[in-house]
Amino acid sequence: MGDFIVKGLRKTYGDFSLEIPELVFRRGFVTGVVGDNGAGKTTLMRCMTGAALPEEGSVDPGSPLPAGAVFDECPFPQEMRARQLSSIFSSMFDGWDDQRFRGMLKSFGIDEGKKVKEYSRGMRMKAQVAVALSHPTGILVLDEPTAGMDPAAREEFLDCIRDYMLDESSCVAISSHITSDIEKIADYLVFLKDGKVIIDGETSEILSRYGVLHAPRDSDICGSGIVRRRTGPHGCDYLVEGLEEFSAAHPELKADPVTLEELMILISKGEEA
Amino acid sequence: MNRLLKKEIASNTIMFVALPLSILIYSVIMQSGPYLPFMFAAFMGAALPASSVDMDDKSGWSRFAVSSGIPRKTMVDAKFMLTLVTMSVCQAVAFLGAMLIVLITGCEFSIDDALLTIVLSVCLGLMLSSAALYIGYRFKGVAIFVVILILGFIVTVMLFGMQRILGIFSDSIAATAAVCVAFLAVTALLYILTLRTVRTRDF
Known part of the structure; x- marks a missing residue:
């Protein structure tokens, strides 16, 4: 088969x-x-x-x-x-x-x-x-x-x-x-x-590739690796692609590993950063 | 045997009791002559396959069957077989209804006329069922069709008198045969159209 x-x-x-x-x-x-x-x-x-x-x-x-x-x-x-x-x-x-x-x-x-x-x-x-x-x-x-x-x-x-x-x-x-x-x-x-495939791959690889950065609501973080942002009532979340590289390049910003739920929300509801 | 026929019969057992009962009850109440129950059975027999398509679509059964590898033709054939089974049951019960009317009213009953009426009713019923199945699969609006069917039947009975209509056919075997062939030809055409519809539609 x-x-x-x-x-x-x-x-x-x-x-x-x-x-x-x-x-x-x-x-x-x-x-x-x-x-x-x-x-x-x-x-x-x-x-x-x-x-x-x-x-x-x-x-x-x-x-x-x-x-x-x-x-x-x-x-x-x-x-x-x-x-x-x-x-x-x-x-x-x-x-x-x-x-x-x-x-x-x-x-x-x-x-x-x-x-x-x-x-x-x-x-x-x-x-x-x-x-x-x-x-x-x-x-x-x-x-x-x-x-x-x-x-x-x-x-x-x-x-x-x-x-x-x-x-x-x-x-x-x-x-x-x-x-x-x-x-x-x-x-x-x-x-x-x-109706389009935007991410396709191994679950562990996808979840380790992306990270999430939680910041205050009025923050304006930009830079390589930040792909999407979503401003909510209590803060602003940034989706980071290439978590390891981003952490190495920005040691002052602490990005956490993303959960599938966070990834879904940031991709579907967030705006391009 | 068709792989879905068992499901069709098992999932419509309530209707298999309700339909014959209603044929008996209406036959006795209306008492418009001993041949009326056969025509009534044709209409009632058409309602069951029609409503079963509707139920299958609403419950998601059709989608489940197709998704589980059941060929679409098997699904259509099962409905047409259900039509045949229903028609047979309804006509058998209609015969009982006719006998009841004869017993109650003491009216005349000719076996020759009854046979002609049965043949005519079965052919009409098959055509109506096929039309209902085609409409059910093609337009997903079979409930409305069934209502129109029943209302149309009542209006026909009230306006023209079923006995008179039957009288025209029962007087002439040739006319009955011609009408039956026409009904069966339309049934065959509707079967082909239903197959084509089911082969190209989404579930």
Whole structure:
């Protein structure tokens, strides 16, 4: 199985256009897709799974197996119970593993006799994950899977993904607004803004490349390395690119390592410095 | 067998009970003759596949199925199969309704006329279902279509009298056959149009 490659993709909805020259979702790794609302994350995910058809470009799944998809809304028929779902999916998917499905439901604390409409938000997302992981998949595409989950449920969910990644041929693409989840799980990051990829690379490398400088509100710091600034009610934050070089060049200014959340805010809401 | 047919039937079980029940109830209440239930069944049978497309779009099921590698043609075929199943169930129940009317009113009932009516109703129902499916996938506004369908049916019954309309066809096998062929031809055309729509639309 090869990597999942998106090439020359263009998808337009009215004024919005998603344009991806090339993106590689590597096997054996989790790739996190982050960005503002309307940045194009869901459109990218839908193009990757074939739910949306791009006007241009290609999507090479690198595997003959279908995708396992988890969306922010549970698509299963509301009146059905988990055991009925298993019966439906056994005729829908080749290689459906009923034992695994039931085992996962049990470990997630989902009562097989309960109807989907009686599930909590977290249970609905977990049920989707259980379905996605109970049949052979070439890639797991997770669009906002942890939205609305409490911290314990989110951690449990991330553990599931970690277990799934024990198989080195696995490939996961995950989008989320909860940046701490992405920081915990993603080996690679894709940062989208207005339908364009503005940062793409290894998570650790990206986070070590950038730094943040907190300064008073009326400060006006400029110099090489400062790429964006955002003035808030209580101060001014500067995004620094090349943290080591900047610290060496400006020992009087103390820049801290950036968190993914700070990076997202400064890139999407900050102005060019 | 179609991979989605099980889901289609399982997720519409409530409707499979409600529709036949309503056919029985309306047949007895209206008592416009023993052939009316068959035509009524055709309209009711068309409503189910139409509403199921709407529900699939709203719940995200269509997107999930396509994303999980289910071919788009399989999805369309499952809806058309659901139409056939629904039509069969509704016509069987309509037959019961017709028998009830005969028992209650003691009116005449001819098997030949009933068979002609059933064939005509099934063909009409298939065409209406196909139209509803096409509109559902193409315009995402199937709920309005269903309302128009039901209102149109009520108006037709009130203005012209279903029995008279049926009388025209039941008097002539050739006319019935010609109309049925026309209905089936439109159904085939709508199936092709639905496939084309589903192959090129986003979910």
